[in-house]
Amino acid sequence: MGQRGRQKGSVGVKSKEAILTIAAEEFAEHGFHETKISTIVKKAGLTQPSFYLYFSSKEAIFQELIHTFHHKLIHLTKNSRIEPNLDKNILASKIARGLISIFKFFDDHRHLTKIGFFIADEAEEIKRGMVAHITENLLAEQQDKYFRQDLNMQIVAECIIGAIERLTITKLFTNESTPQQLANEIVDIYLYGLQNTES
Amino acid sequence: MGQRGRQKGSVGVKSKEAILTIAAEEFAEHGFHETKISTIVKKAGLTQPSFYLYFSSKEAIFQELIHTFHHKLIHLTKNSRIEPNLDKNILASKIARGLISIFKFFDDHRHLTKIGFFIADEAEEIKRGMVAHITENLLAEQQDKYFRQDLNMQIVAECIIGAIERLTITKLFTNESTPQQLANEIVDIYLYGLQNTES
Amino acid sequence: MGQRGRQKGSVGVKSKEAILTIAAEEFAEHGFHETKISTIVKKAGLTQPSFYLYFSSKEAIFQELIHTFHHKLIHLTKNSRIEPNLDKNILASKIARGLISIFKFFDDHRHLTKIGFFIADEAEEIKRGMVAHITENLLAEQQDKYFRQDLNMQIVAECIIGAIERLTITKLFTNESTPQQLANEIVDIYLYGLQNTES
Amino acid sequence: MGQRGRQKGSVGVKSKEAILTIAAEEFAEHGFHETKISTIVKKAGLTQPSFYLYFSSKEAIFQELIHTFHHKLIHLTKNSRIEPNLDKNILASKIARGLISIFKFFDDHRHLTKIGFFIADEAEEIKRGMVAHITENLLAEQQDKYFRQDLNMQIVAECIIGAIERLTITKLFTNESTPQQLANEIVDIYLYGLQNTES
DNA sequence: CATGAATGAGGATTCATTCAT
DNA sequence: AATGAATGAATCCTCATTCAT
Numbered sequence: 109m110g111q112r113g114r115q116k117g118s119v120g121v122k123s124k125e126a127i128l129t130i131a132a133e134e135f136a137e138h139g140f141h142e143t144k145i146s147t148i149v150k151k152a153g154l155t156q157p158s159f160y161l162y163f164s165s166k167e168a169i170f171q172e173l174i175h176t177f178h179h180k181l182i183h184l185t186k187n188s189r190i191e192p193n194l195d196k197n198i199l200a201s202k203i204a205r206g207l208i209s210i211f212k213f214f215d216d217h218r219h220l221t222k223i224g225f226f227i228a229d230e231a232e233e234i235k236r237g238m239v240a241h242i243t244e245n246l247l248a249e250q251q252d253k254y255f256r257q258d259l260n261m262q263i264v265a266e267c268i269i270g271a272i273e274r275l276t277i278t279k280l281f282t283n284e285s286t287p288q289q290l291a292n293e294i295v296d297i298y299l300y301g302l303q304n305t306e307s
Numbered sequence: 308m309g310q311r312g313r314q315k316g317s318v319g320v321k322s323k324e325a326i327l328t329i330a331a332e333e334f335a336e337h338g339f340h341e342t343k344i345s346t347i348v349k350k351a352g353l354t355q356p357s358f359y360l361y362f363s364s365k366e367a368i369f370q371e372l373i374h375t376f377h378h379k380l381i382h383l384t385k386n387s388r389i390e391p392n393l394d395k396n397i398l399a400s401k402i403a404r405g406l407i408s409i410f411k412f413f414d415d416h417r418h419l420t421k422i423g424f425f426i427a428d429e430a431e432e433i434k435r436g437m438v439a440h441i442t443e444n445l446l447a448e449q450q451d452k453y454f455r456q457d458l459n460m461q462i463v464a465e466c467i468i469g470a471i472e473r474l475t476i477t478k479l480f481t482n483e484s485t486p487q488q489l490a491n492e493i494v495d496i497y498l499y500g501l502q503n504t505e506s
Numbered sequence: 507m508g509q510r511g512r513q514k515g516s517v518g519v520k521s522k523e524a525i526l527t528i529a530a531e532e533f534a535e536h537g538f539h540e541t542k543i544s545t546i547v548k549k550a551g552l553t554q555p556s557f558y559l560y561f562s563s564k565e566a567i568f569q570e571l572i573h574t575f576h577h578k579l580i581h582l583t584k585n586s587r588i589e590p591n592l593d594k595n596i597l598a599s600k601i602a603r604g605l606i607s608i609f610k611f612f613d614d615h616r617h618l619t620k621i622g623f624f625i626a627d628e629a630e631e632i633k634r635g636m637v638a639h640i641t642e643n644l645l646a647e648q649q650d651k652y653f654r655q656d657l658n659m660q661i662v663a664e665c666i667i668g669a670i671e672r673l674t675i676t677k678l679f680t681n682e683s684t685p686q687q688l689a690n691e692i693v694d695i696y697l698y699g700l701q702n703t704e705s
Numbered sequence: 706m707g708q709r710g711r712q713k714g715s716v717g718v719k720s721k722e723a724i725l726t727i728a729a730e731e732f733a734e735h736g737f738h739e740t741k742i743s744t745i746v747k748k749a750g751l752t753q754p755s756f757y758l759y760f761s762s763k764e765a766i767f768q769e770l771i772h773t774f775h776h777k778l779i780h781l782t783k784n785s786r787i788e789p790n791l792d793k794n795i796l797a798s799k800i801a802r803g804l805i806s807i808f809k810f811f812d813d814h815r816h817l818t819k820i821g822f823f824i825a826d827e828a829e830e831i832k833r834g835m836v837a838h839i840t841e842n843l844l845a846e847q848q849d850k851y852f853r854q855d856l857n858m859q860i861v862a863e864c865i866i867g868a869i870e871r872l873t874i875t876k877l878f879t880n881e882s883t884p885q886q887l888a889n890e891i892v893d894i895y896l897y898g899l900q901n902t903e904s
Numbered sequence: 905c906a907t908g909a910a911t912g913a914g915g916a917t918t919c920a921t922t923c924a925t
Numbered sequence: 926a927a928t929g930a931a932t933g934a935a936t937c938c939t940c941a942t943t944c945a946t
Contacts, residue, residue: 120926141340145920155928157922166920232476239477246501255501263492264501266477270469277431278438278465293462301500302445302454302463319909344937354911359938518905539738543941553907555943564941630874637875644899653899661890662899664875668867675829676836676863691860699898700843700852700861717930742916752932757917 124162126152131169136222140170170228177217177224178234184213185241199254200299204291207272211287214276221276235273239265268298323361325351330368335421339369369427376416376423377433383412384440398453399498403490405444406471410486413475420475434472438464467497522560524550529567534620538568568626575615575622576632582611583639597652598697602689604643605670609685612674619674633671637663666696721759723749728766733819737767767825774814774821775831781810782838796851797896801888804869808884811873818873832870836862865895 130151134143145166149159163169214221225231242265249255279285329350333342344365348358362368413420424430441464448454478484528549532541547557561567612619623629640663647653677683727748731740742763746756760766811818822828839862846852876882
């Protein structure tokens with residue numbers, strides 16, 4: 109069928125993706141309200157009505173971007189459950205690996221991350237999800253005696269998310285640190301603490 | 308009679324303060340753009356032109372709130388430099404005391420905190436200031452051998468600010484934890500780390 | 507009566523005059539709409555309600571200034587009727603004298619002139635009055651054979667007013683010419699024309 | 706069918722021109738401040754946002770009208786340089802022809818003229834340009850001995866512009882005189898003066 | 905004579921969104 | 926698949942003017 113390959117939808121798909129990409133940029137840089145549909149379509153070489161061919165509203169495309177971010181993030185964390193029975197040295201690197209994958213993901217999707225992790229109202233909920241996930245992991249490891257028994261792991265998880273948040277903005281997105289470096293620093297700090305045990 | 312005589316201008320002052328209070332509430336809850344001047348003045352029992360009697364624009368009052376927050380915050384952290392020559396136990400409680408005062412301050416000024424620490428574009432800068440301050444303190448203590456020599460204290464500071472940020476939103480503002488509890492948890496986590504040293 | 511001279515009204519009179527003077531300046535410089543009552547009273551060291559102690563509205567003070575201008579102008583032109591039976595040389599200087607008095611008057615009341623002769627809607631009417639007056643004079647002199655019989659004196663009068671208007675703005679108010687100079691130039695041009703009668 | 710095919714954009718052009726025409730009317734009649742965008746668009750059968758489809762602000766459309774006037778005026782005066790070597794009778798009719806074209810232009814563009822020659826702040830500058838142009842012409846003719854040597858031609862030019870100004874308002878726009886009549890009267894007055902040379 | 909405080913009324917401008925083609 | 930044209934619905938802001946003291 110259709111040997112002349114009037115590749116149905118390909119143009120539209122391209123337009124839609126152009127809009128999505130540019131919108132992500134704009135939202136990430138200027139926030140929701142300061143981003144104008146007019147600007148997006150202009151940058152995409154389209155007109156305003158075309159926008160509504162692909163998205164039902166400004167709110168809708170914003171949600172779509174958030175959803176994409178959230179979806180990818182969930183997918184990412186799905187496989188990161190730490191297997192039991194590993195010795196302490198390996199634990200550290202396991203944790204580091206998890207953090208690396210998060211930072212890498214953020215690094216690879218800067219605009220989406222800005223939107224879904226920092227700008228959106230839903231960011232709070234997304235973080236809550238991550239905190240829950242991390243808490244679970246930590247609890248398991250706590251149970252396995254890798255971690256101190258007297259710690260409130262939910263609070264720990266919040267601290268880690270907070271750290272990730274900050275470092276993403278100030279170190280990762282400024283290109284001052286790599287995912288690896290950041291992950292290692294976090295592991296080092298949280299695992300062993302600040303206290304000087306020498307002397 | 309009235310021992311304070313002809314309270315010149317007191318009415319206007321009251322109106323201005325009413326506007327400020329309500330504006331803080333609104334901005335904190337709805338953000339800059341979703342906050343309407345009309346709503347603010349209505350809640351203050353005034354009309355729109357009155358607003359402009361006290362503030363030159365919506366932007367201006369927002370800035371004033373940010374400034375107030377920043378100003379108070381700076382004032383707070385001014386006295387918090389840790390004195391040298393204290394043993395380790397005291398150090399912990401010293402640090403805790405600093406954190407308590409921050410959480411207390413945030414707790415006492417929830418709206419301002421939401422605005423100046425979470426909503427404003429300037430929040431980033433304000434946090435940067437706090438990070439710098441904390442970094443300084445940490446470095447001094449590191450020099451005094453209280454802390455491990457191999458840690459990048461700026462990164463540590465970022466982690467702490469991130470933790471404060473998160474815990475403020477999820478534990479403090481939800482009334483799930485007190486400033487004391489949060490401060491203690493942070494000290495415990497960051498000073499000693501997660502690692503189980505028993506066994 | 508009243509040896510203590512609580513000069514009744516003197517303060518008010520002073521305030522009113524201050525307002526009038528400043529208002530004239532402002533209207534002259536910025537026109538009606540761009541002149542704000544708030545600016546006037548500020549410059550007069552008063553508050554807005556005080557303004558309404560002396561003038562019923564912005565429109566009212568503007569009218570008062572126009573009226574003052576018009577009144578003075580009418581007073582000026584009342585005595586300027588040219589007496590009959592003068593020879594041609596004297597005629598020229600008579601006319602010049604009339605023009606000098608007008609230019610002097612404009613020069614002495616620059617703000618009022620700007621308002622009443624250039625800014626006000628009523629300026630048109632005021633000019634019409636002057637044209638009528640000049641026309642009358644010219645007609646008398648035409649009847650006395652001093653002027654050409656074939657000229658439409660109303661048109662001539664319009665031309666003279668037009669000349670006065672322009673020269674007031676471009677030469678008088680810029681201090682490039684004195685009333686005398688301008689009057690002489692006008693007399694010279696209009697009496698003898700441009701045409702070179704030599705050769 | 707339809708020899709001009711798919712008239713792309715013709716509707717928008719029509720709307721823009723409608724707005725321009727009506728705006729010229731309104732500005733001419735009521736001045737800048739008393740002219741409301743709401744009135745303009747209402748008369749054009751449009752809504753307020755449509756106005757901003759074609760003009761960026763009220764100030765902008767006003768400037769556009771002024772510019773149009775100025776542009777046309779400059780175009781008009783470009784060809785009006787008087788060629789040398791003409792005898793006196795022809796000179797008069799040459800000058801008359803120039804004046805006719807000006808009055809005709811003003812007559813054909815009453816609204817624009819009101820705006821650009823009487824209402825706009827830029828009117829002064831526009832007149833200055835005309836004065837300069839006229840002065841140049843007069844000087845050339847003076848050099849060629851057509852005009853008296855003792856006259857300050859800039860002042861003469863100012864007088865002529867003043868005359869044009871006045872006569873435009875009082876005779877042309879009231880339909881009391883035609884461009885031809887006005888031009889002839891001016892030539893007559895300025896060339897030969899008022900003085901009765903008979904007797 | 906004067907003012908601190910307040911407001912009614914309106915006006916320009918913006919932006920997401922839609923209609924007809 | 927796309928667009929020229931248009932708009933509904935707000936929002937910020939301004940200014941002359943007034944009231945109570």
